[in-house]
Amino acid sequence: MVSMSQERGRENLKRYEDINARVKRGDAVVLTAEEFIETVVKSGLEKAAKEVDVVTTGTFGAMCSSGAFINFGHAEPPIKMWHCWLNDVPSYRGLAAVDAYIGATAMSESRGFEYGGGHVIEDFVSGREVELRADSYGTDCYPRKYIETSVTLADLNQAVLLNPRNAYERYSAATNSTSRTLYTYMGVLLPEYGNITFSGSGQLSPLYKDKGFETIGLGTRIFLGGGIGYVIGEGTQHSPQNQFGTIMVKGDLKDMKPEYLRGATFSKYGTTLYVGVGIPIPIINEAVAASAALSDEDIYTNLLDYGIPSRDRPVLRKVSYKELRNGKVIVNEKSVPSSSLSSYKMAKQIAEQLKQWILEGTFLLTHPVELLPAYREVKPLNLRRAEPKVGDVMTREVITARLTDDIKDVATQLIQKGIDHLPIIDEGGKLAGIVTSWDLTGALAYGKKALAEVMTRKVITAREGEAIDIVVQKMAQHNISGVPVVDDENHVVGILTTDDISRKVVGRRFT
């Protein structure tokens, strides 16, 4: 690993000092990544790599792992804030008396999805007054127990944007195979592969333009939220070997602009913050130049089915950013409309702004103190405690009926056994339908006699190995209170009802 990190970042085409000397003199060659791609096409990689000093990048997307550290200053009499809200959004208070962290995804206790930590940050940067409310238990040194006032960004001692994970190198695209509309962090996904959403700026993506992580590291000076920021390390879930690198960044909120920090809502998902990030890539060697020259057609990602509510979503196909940005992607021989969630228009604007700063000589490049890791294992969270599955909770002694059974006998069964759901099986013992006490009430009301007329044929089922939470969500979506559990051959092996769950699972979790 040591030799690897020494090999990365070779300055055999240009040294940082020389680039900065040219920036100061005003004769550095600075291009946006889009312009650099064109230059390489025109004059070849070798020539472009020699002539161009810096390539600027940009991205403007929803970055949930974002937030700001704030110091409010002390009131008279002073308070050790215990719970603290900014515009009714709870902030993290496990710090010293008047320090807090407002996270982008924290949601307002009164406005829910429509206003969150991201919006608080945008309001601060816009110069608006923000309501501050905090309580305390009171101590000898901090006697005050409650405070309610308003603050502006100018009032704060420190307001530091510090984002644990930003600027994903690329991101998986999303679609939905199910028959209902999904509301996700990838936006609105229409049923039956109705649309595709994606994120990231592809050929302008800061981290993809240095995919070998040869120039980006601790101390890299960047464009952050319209001001100056720094990379302070790898971001959480950094996975550079898979081209899913991320960065942790910080910058002074007081110098940022609301245009580049926007509070946002993903309906029925939550709140977040759109963050503008731009990184200058010094063309120190040919490998860096080759990476900076990659265009949307060279950058691929996986299209995932968000209809599968699992950590391991199936990959439907590989797709390039070019196809995604064109707005039409072929899935299962059908042309599906695609669109981004991050703004390419703003990404271009950021790359252009950063280029201007460097050309003006006001933004100098920094040599990273330490490069980001080029390899990181990404581990899932393994569950060490046994968690009940459907098979552990379901009722195995399931009472069923045959298609040919008399409706009156079926009704008698339900009453005598005290149950609400009765799976109907065919001659082969396979699930054919389900009848509930409600269906039988309907049969009585409308004078229906045959079981086939009354039963529901499109049965929502569960499998023994399925997680309880997934089945609970399924039942809520279909507004039902029980599901037959079937095996691979569609034989009924049990039944799971809300009654089973409330007795055997919920009791265990909350008592």
Add this chain to the structure above:
Amino acid sequence: MRLRLTYPHGYVQKPILAEAIIKLGVPLNILEATVNTKKGEIIVSVEGPEETVEKVVQFFHEKGVGVEKFTYILEIDEGKCISCGACVSPCPVAAISFKPDWTVRFDQEKCVGCGVCVQACPVRAIKLL
């Protein structure tokens, strides 16, 4: 072109729309239909030149059905819009697209007023009036 047809009480049971399609030979696409005890209201779209639209308008007038040209009014706050594109692919009628400079563009003429874009917009820049 979209038309809002208003059927007075008692007209709802008459197959006037079907008659219009058969007699005029103009395809009319029903986008929305509401019928209640007081009246019926249908939003249809008519494809074709102005004379065709006029012919259709004339026909419904003669039958005693109220006709008015109809557009859904989407209000986009351009100061708020970040041109992200979250509303583009969910739009079922491709009324939202990108300009060559990647600014989001809305086509009022195509809009059917479903409101999916309102929910899809992360910065709440769209209102359906």
